Amino acid sequence: MNPIVRNILAVIVGIILGSVVNMGILILLSSYIIPLPEGVDPASMESMKSSMHLLETRHFITPFLAHALGTLVGAFSTYLIAANNKMKFVWLIGVLFFIDSIINTFLLPAPVWFIVLDLAVAYIPMAWLGGKLAVIIRK
Numbered sequence: 001m002n003p004i005v006r007n008i009l010a011v012i013v014g015i016i017l018g019s020v021v022n023m024g025i026l027i028l029l030s031s032y033i034i035p036l037p038e039g040v041d042p043a044s045m046e047s048m049k050s051s052m053h054l055l056e057t058r059h060f061i062t063p064f065l066a067h068a069l070g071t072l073v074g075a076f077s078t079y080l081i082a083a084n085n086k087m088k089f090v091w092l093i094g095v096l097f098f099i100d101s102i103i104n105t106f107l108l109p110a111p112v113w114f115i116v117l118d119l120a121v122a123y124i125p126m127a128w129l130g131g132k133l134a135v136i137i138r139k
Contacts, residue, residue, distance in 0.1 A: 049108060068121065090131035
């Protein structure tokens with residue numbers, strides 16, 4: 001396969017897999033891990049916006065894990081698929097998920113401590129970790 005096509009495919013697959021993990025944790029597992037207050041629908045942006053005042057610190061664990069693990073899986077899979085310059089594409093996944101999170105902070109206000117923690121730890125460091133884990137697996 002042409003290396004350019006393979007690299008593009010690697011990024012697309014990384015974005016898709018990372019997003020599936022992220023949304024899977026947020027929508028499917030959040031009710032089992034740390035249930036949201038009754039009436040809050042994690043699949044609805046409007047429901048989340050109107051219910052933010054009901055959320056306690058513990059309710060932000062699941063979104064953080066979703067963001068971090070989604071980025072990790074996206075970066076890991078991108079590394080495995082990319083033809084060359086693998087870590088550059090891993091960084092790209094981290095940056096794309098980071099930008100998405102910045103956009104979401106304007107759409108869905110969260111506590112400042114969560115925004116800082118999320119932006120500082122869940123994206124660039126997790127992309128790096130995903131790439132490094134893929135290097136270890138490939139050996």
